[in-house]
Amino acid sequence: MNRHGVIVDTNVYGAVSMKSLTALIEGQIVDRIVRPVGRMLFPDRIGCGDDVEYFAFTIRYDGGVGEEHHVDRDIRVDGNGERIACDVIDVDGPCHDFELKEHRDASIVTLNINLNLPEKGERYDGSEVFFREFPWNDGHGKDRRDPSIHEKGRGNDVGTVRFSPGMAIIHLGAHRHGSLPISTPPGEKGTDNGKRYNLVIWLFGADGDVRIAPYEKDDHMNVMQRWHGCNHTKEYVFGL
Numbered sequence: 001m002n003r004h005g006v007i008v009d010t011n012v013y014g015a016v017s018m019k020s021l022t023a024l025i026e027g028q029i030v031d032r033i034v035r036p037v038g039r040m041l042f043p044d045r046i047g048c049g050d051d052v053e054y055f056a057f058t059i060r061y062d063g064g065v066g067e068e069h070h071v072d073r074d075i076r077v078d079g080n081g082e083r084i085a086c087d088v089i090d091v092d093g094p095c096h097d098f099e100l101k102e103h104r105d106a107s108i109v110t111l112n113i114n115l116n117l118p119e120k121g122e123r124y125d126g127s128e129v130f131f132r133e134f135p136w137n138d139g140h141g142k143d144r145r146d147p148s149i150h151e152k153g154r155g156n157d158v159g160t161v162r163f164s165p166g167m168a169i170i171h172l173g174a175h176r177h178g179s180l181p182i183s184t185p186p187g188e189k190g191t192d193n194g195k196r197y198n199l200v201i202w203l204f205g206a207d208g209d210v211r212i213a214p215y216e217k218d219d220h221m222n223v224m225q226r227w228h229g230c231n232h233t234k235e236y237v238f239g240l
């Protein structure tokens with residue numbers, strides 16, 4: 001994964017370390033959106049300290065495959081068993097991400113934003129993100145599923161999401177997911193289309209810690225803590 005993506009971090013060697021970009025990600029996206037919204041959506045999963053650090057990176061899928069494309073590609077399988085699309089220039093021609101196998105993230109919560117620019121003709125087909133069953137019972141705490149779901153025989157595959165440009169998904173890192181193969185839209189073979197660009201942000205605890213055990217209701221963060229963290233000292237009065 002991430003054959004053509006970049007890490008956005010001022011402290012990692014080889015990463016994109018543009019201060020304005022990291023400030024935007026940290027100040028506007030992580031602090032103002034991912035943390036408070038993640039805490040609000042998953043109150044039984046995210047507690048004080050579980051989402052204090054982040055890791056941001058971009059990904060690019062490229063589905064231009066076949067003879068119609070300007071470069072011939074063939075589909076190979078990499079060391080992880082993932083299919084990749086490789087330029088047939090020579091045996092070691094560059095390879096491109098094409099799909100993403102089912103996995104969990106090394107995060108408590110993940111934000112994934114589609115960066116495609118439709119005005120630049122960045123269109124693609126396929127590449128839906130699929131999700132498996134919500135991790136109600138991952139070996140911790142009691143299984144809080146609605147039993148009627150099982151009675152209805154609902155399977156393990158809960159749904160797929162198709163990204164439109166600008167759209168974001170926020171999900172638990174523990175929620176198993178992956179991405180279906182990408183392709184060039186019909187009638188656009190031979191163009192540069194068939195690519196998907198996304199920015200992914202993982203949140204986790206200090207030293208990369210990812211908590212799994214759910215919290216009891218009495219231990220959920222309150223509204224004040226969700227927005228200001230658990231160590232705030234400022235008096236806060238709603239409506240002022």
Ligand SMILES: O=C(O)CCC(=O)C(=O)O
Nearest residue numbers: 100105110112129179198
């Ligand atoms: O956009 C993608 O295909 C990556 C999906 C994913 O793995 C994630 O959101 O964590």
Ligand SMILES: [Fe+2]
Nearest residue numbers: 103104105177
């Ligand atoms: Fe993921």
